[in-house]
Amino acid sequence: MSASMSDSSPPLSTVAGAASATPPAPPPIDFDAIPRARLPELLRRMPKAELHIHIEGSLEPELMFALAERNHIVLPYADVEALRAAYAFTDLQSFLDLYYAGASVLLREPDYFDMASAYFERAAQDQVRHVEMFFDPQTHTGRGVDMGTVIDGLMRACDRAREQHGISSGLILCFLRHLSEDEALATLQQALPFRHHLLGVGLDSSERGHPPEKFARVFEQAGALGLHRVAHAGEEGPPEYIRSALDVLKAERIDHGVRCLEDPSLVAHLAALGVPLTVCPLSNVRLRVYGDMAQHRLPELLRAGLKVTLNSDDPAYFGGYLNQNFIETFAALPELGARDAYAMARCSFDASFIDADARAAHVAELDRCFRHCAAETKA
Numbered sequence: 001m002s003a004s005m006s007d008s009s010p011p012l013s014t015v016a017g018a019a020s021a022t023p024p025a026p027p028p029i030d031f032d033a034i035p036r037a038r039l040p041e042l043l044r045r046m047p048k049a050e051l052h053i054h055i056e057g058s059l060e061p062e063l064m065f066a067l068a069e070r071n072h073i074v075l076p077y078a079d080v081e082a083l084r085a086a087y088a089f090t091d092l093q094s095f096l097d098l099y100y101a102g103a104s105v106l107l108r109e110p111d112y113f114d115m116a117s118a119y120f121e122r123a124a125q126d127q128v129r130h131v132e133m134f135f136d137p138q139t140h141t142g143r144g145v146d147m148g149t150v151i152d153g154l155m156r157a158c159d160r161a162r163e164q165h166g167i168s169s170g171l172i173l174c175f176l177r178h179l180s181e182d183e184a185l186a187t188l189q190q191a192l193p194f195r196h197h198l199l200g201v202g203l204d205s206s207e208r209g210h211p212p213e214k215f216a217r218v219f220e221q222a223g224a225l226g227l228h229r230v231a232h233a234g235e236e237g238p239p240e241y242i243r244s245a246l247d248v249l250k251a252e253r254i255d256h257g258v259r260c261l262e263d264p265s266l267v268a269h270l271a272a273l274g275v276p277l278t279v280c281p282l283s284n285v286r287l288r289v290y291g292d293m294a295q296h297r298l299p300e301l302l303r304a305g306l307k308v309t310l311n312s313d314d315p316a317y318f319g320g321y322l323n324q325n326f327i328e329t330f331a332a333l334p335e336l337g338a339r340d341a342y343a344m345a346r347c348s349f350d351a352s353f354i355d356a357d358a359r360a361a362h363v364a365e366l367d368r369c370f371r372h373c374a375a376e377t378k379a
């Protein structure tokens, strides 16, 4: 609970005659005044940050075909409908096989710019104010694309998003965990000339059989460079991977992390540390981590006192962008209410790597949004 939500008044200045005493804190937000019927609209319009989006996973079939044509690449699908029909995944690997094939259309700087700009258009519609964007350079450098081509295109889209939509953003370079640590170390070296464009490093791709400790040295080097460190763990992999992401990689956030619930002592550890989990509900259902949305264990994560954000992961492949994740999750899980919506939007800013002033401004906007909704409902 934030200080601004407390109903205790701040201490008045003891300086005689002080006219600039801190104004009393506003009353707490009346979450109970907001009925579930108002939630879809509130979820759509509340400001939020997205901390778990693989930009290559935002490549919609229509743009994939357009880029294939531009770059004279023949895709193994007759048309957009045939490609969409292939999105019937059975697990993480079945998705990854298609994801890497799709990324093959990305060759030149404008391709990366167009892909990221299309994502930012969607993010703006979803009232996303800040994005920490994953990208997989090895998916591109392995095909002969320069690191600079990838980063230049993405950065140009980030700059445009700030100008056109007021969205702030940063890039998180992810290592592909199915490849070797030596390849990850070489990738970090290749990225050094672009260090000033990078917010941090992450770890993604096939989880099973590729524990975090495989990447201990490259994460240590990234930390020495002053880069933030995050890692996918506990999506398909066991809870032990979450522990080693924390202990060995010094991960500041755990991407997914939902399997922590299999180990109560790990849940307590995560809660005590305050390490956020970036949860991706539509992804979890599409990749069969849960049978359907009603079985998602998000409410347990929240009730355990964990810091949780919602995210879209690979929205072009999993059936929706950030607001769709919020709306489908809240529709399927009746125990979630306005207080949970606030908690997750709030956490998206608290768990981000933005500076304190920007965070305070976003939280103030979020508070105004919820107060306004509660007041409207009462009126």
Ligand SMILES: [Zn+2]
Residues within 6 Å of the ligand: 052, 054, 204, 232, 255, 313
């Ligand atoms: Zn992911």
